[in-house]
Amino acid sequence: MGNILIVFATRSDETKGIANLIGEGIRMSGHGADVKKINEIKNEEDLKGYDGYVFGSATYHGEMITSMKQLLFIAERAELKGKPGGAFGAFGWSGEAPGRIYDTMANIYGMNMVSAGPLMLKASWVEGGMKVSQEYGKSIAAMI
DSSP: OOEEEEEEEOSSSHHHHHHHHHHHHHHHTTOEEEEEEGGGOOSGGGGTTOSEEEEEEOEETTEEOHHHHHHHHHHTTSOOTTOEEEEEEEBSSOOOHHHHHHHIIIIISOOEEOTTOOEEESOTTSTTHHHHHHHHHHHHHTTO
């Protein structure tokens, strides 16, 4: 059994809802999932010891939340190369943050990213968001 870290940045808790549903999907697959708000990660040591990683941020004015940008710099020193990963986020209008996080994890860290690409939802409770989020978690768990 593996353990996957899910870290999210949110302002209105929509991204938190998606994070929790991804965690449910991971747990349904028989793995552990630690869901943490971005301010719980202080340094690269807080990221170590996991078998996979999923980072998420809401998109505001075409950008990810600043604290997620800071986490991405911290994660660069955490030796994540080859680890399974995924990216997600909620958005109102544009939704760029999950793609930028995903690309950073794949191209800068050299992680083995989930083939589905980044998960982008308006909210966890619309457009089948619950099922899609849980399935995303299951697809990451299958990589462990």
